[in-house]
Amino acid sequence: MTSFATRPQPNRGPRHSDREPSPRPYQQYVYGYPHKTAYRPLGADRPLLRELWAGEATDALSLYAHIPFCEYRCGFCNLFTRVGAPEELTTRYLDAMARQAEAVRAALGDGPRRFAAAAFGGGTPTFLTAAELERLCDIMETGMGADLRTIPLSVETSPGTATSDRLAVLAARGATRISIGVQSFVDAEARAAVRPQRRAKVETALEAIRAAGIPVLNIDLIYGIDGQTETSWRTSLEAALAWRPEELYLYPLYVRPLTGLGRTGTGSDADWDRQRLRLYAAGRDQLLANGYEQQSMRMFRRLDAPAIGPDDYACQTDGMIGLGCGARSYTSGLHYSFDYAVETREVRGIIDTYTRTTDFTRAAVGRRIDADEARRRHLLQSLLQAQGMDVAAYRDRFGGDPAEHYPAELAEFADRGWLDPNTGPNLLRLTPEGLAWSDAIGPRLFSPAVRAAMAAYEPR
Structure with a gap:
């Protein structure tokens, strides 16, 4: 069978680009599908974890620990996190994580189990003290059985x-x-993003990271900040490149509800879209010229960097076990977590509830994954990678061609020039322009049911 990009197409009339305006390029950063705003309380039907994990493959599990604490909340941040942790809250939080780890490990049963990768996210995991980080690692190793020294x-x-x-x-x-x-790395831009930091502190931190000898350093940068120019953007890129990081992530700025920038009334417009596209292209080209290869719209890896860990840190594989009240877990039939919020009072309430929880044997909030959602998820997370999607592997897993399952979506992508027409029948890959428009492509692959659930979600 041929791929959609190379298959001769019937005459459908004018191309999309000729008959309707282009979509907005920055619609949504798709870091997980279905998005957490599509999750709902599971109510009286809350399943036991041992039932969810029965029959699931446990030979290459991923482990994620979520630490929901930060020194401050950046103006663009809509993550599940709170500022500070008074009255030994971190101790009570780690106590709850230990109880959760015990329940999850029991739910996995006594059969063979292997962890292939682990990650600590947040929030800011290093908000914890050194002693608390030791305890966190103990929970992952003793509580969950993950040998952190042998996996990424x-x-x-x-x-x-x-x-x-x-x-x-x-x-x-x-x-x-x-x-x-x-x-x-520009202090004025950090202030504009409501991020109280100075370049000197950043450089001190990078020096400490390099001195620690950890093999891979990734630096996150944001483009589209108010007042940012192509010149100042290049200043940040050059400052980052001076540390020769093994990886760089370039993120477009988003202004979301309930964030610091969102409350100022700053919003998206066509000029801002064009600015972000220009800055993205400038950043991409500068990194490619300096010995980096593009892994996705956001991720760039130094060509001589050690091959440690996954190609993209999206935490999107089945067999994901999340610990902590902001972590998600993925089985083949259900994605589940705890409640989600951004507003300060709501976040604090959810964290307090988590620290008081004694029974972690059931999933509380989540979304069922049927065959269509599994196909969409696989297509989405594969297509948005620079190497593209193996069509034969998709066909073997799902029993059909992606062009048969999602003809309208792939037709639009091809018509807009987002699909590479020269890849052959067994590879579906985005063009450079398609990669630039990843944040428009991803949402187009959401199912109607997920779209409806996200639209009905009330931010809090």
Whole structure:
């Protein structure tokens, strides 16, 4: 069978680009599908974890620990996190994680079990003290049975918490990758993004990370900040490249409800879209010219970087076990988590409820995954990678060609020039323009049911 990009197409009339305006290029950052705003409380039908995991493959599990604490909330942040942790809250939170780990491990049963990768995210995991990070690693190892020293372990950090004592703990416990959210090396841009940091502190943190000897350094940068120019964007890129990071993630700025920037009334418009597209292209071209290869719209890896961990840290595979009240877990039939919020009071209430929970044997909030959602998820997370999707592997897994399952979506992508027409029948791959428009392509692959659930969600 031929791929949609190479198959001769019937005359459908004018191309999409001729008969209707282009979609907005920055609609939604698709880091998980279905999106958490499509989750709902499972109510009286809350399934037991041992039933959910019965029959699931456990030979290549992923483990994710969510630490929902930060020094401050950035103006663009809509993650599940709170500022500060008074009255030994971190101790009570880790206590709850230990109880949850015990329940999850029991639910997995006594059969063979292997973890293939682990990650600590947030929030800011290094908000924890060095001693608390030791305990977190103990929970992952003793509580869950993951040997952190033998698998890829990625940890997120921030300029203010990447201290030598914390980094020493992580290096000794097997961390292979540190990802630091810098966003901008220009102090004025950091202030505009409501991120109170100075370049000097960022440089000190990067020096500490390199001194710790952790093999992979990732630096996150953001483009589209108010007042940012192509010149200032190149300043940040050059500052980051000076550290020769093994990876760089370039994120477009989004302004979302209930965030600091969202409350200012700042919003998207066509000029901002064009600016972000220009800055994306400038950043992409600069990294490609400096020895990096593009893995996705956001991720760039240095060509000589060690091959440690997955090609993209999207936490999107089945067999994902999440610990912590902001973590998601994925089985083949259900994605589940705890409640989700952004507003400060709501987040604090959810964290407090989590720390008081004693029974972690059932899933509380989630979304069922049927055959169509599984296909959409596979297509979405594969197509948005620079290497594209193996059509034969898709066909073997789902019993049909993606062009048969999603003809309208793939026809639109081809008509807009987003699909590479020269890949052959067994590869579906985005063009460079298609990669640039990933945040428009991803939402077009959402099912009607997921769209409706997300539209009905009331931000809080």
